[in-house]
Amino acid sequence: MTKKLLNSQGISAKVIELNQVDNGDDIQKALQVISGQRTVPNVFVKGKHLGGNDDTQAAARSGELQQMLG
Numbered sequence: 885m886t887k888k889l890l891n892s893q894g895i896s897a898k899v900i901e902l903n904q905v906d907n908g909d910d911i912q913k914a915l916q917v918i919s920g921q922r923t924v925p926n927v928f929v930k931g932k933h934l935g936g937n938d939d940t941q942a943a944a945r946s947g948e949l950q951q952m953l954g
Contacts, residue, residue, distance in 0.1 A: 885937050885941070886925045886927060886936075886937045886940050886941075887899060887925075889940065889941060889944055890940075893944065893949075895949075895953065902924060912924070918933070919933045921933075921935065921936060923936055924936070925937055925940070927939070927940045929949070929952040929953060930952065930953070932952065934949070934952070
C-alpha cells in the first residue's frame with residue numbers, strides 16, 4: 885500500500901525488498917536500532933524516519949508528507 889501511495893503521488897522512492905536481498909535480516913535489525921521499528925515498511929523521508937504504512941498514509945492525507953519532501 886505504501887508503494888502504491890508513493891507511486892500515485894509521483895514520489896520516487898528507493899525501495900529495498902528485505903526478502904530479496906542477501907543481508908535483509910541485517911538491514912532489518914539495523915533499521916530497528918535506528919528507528920525503533922521492526923516492521924516493514926519502514927519509511928524515511930530525506931533521512932528522517934516517518935514510520936510505517938499507517939504513518940505514511942496519514943502524513944499523505946494531512947499534507948505532512950509533501951511538506952517533508954519540499
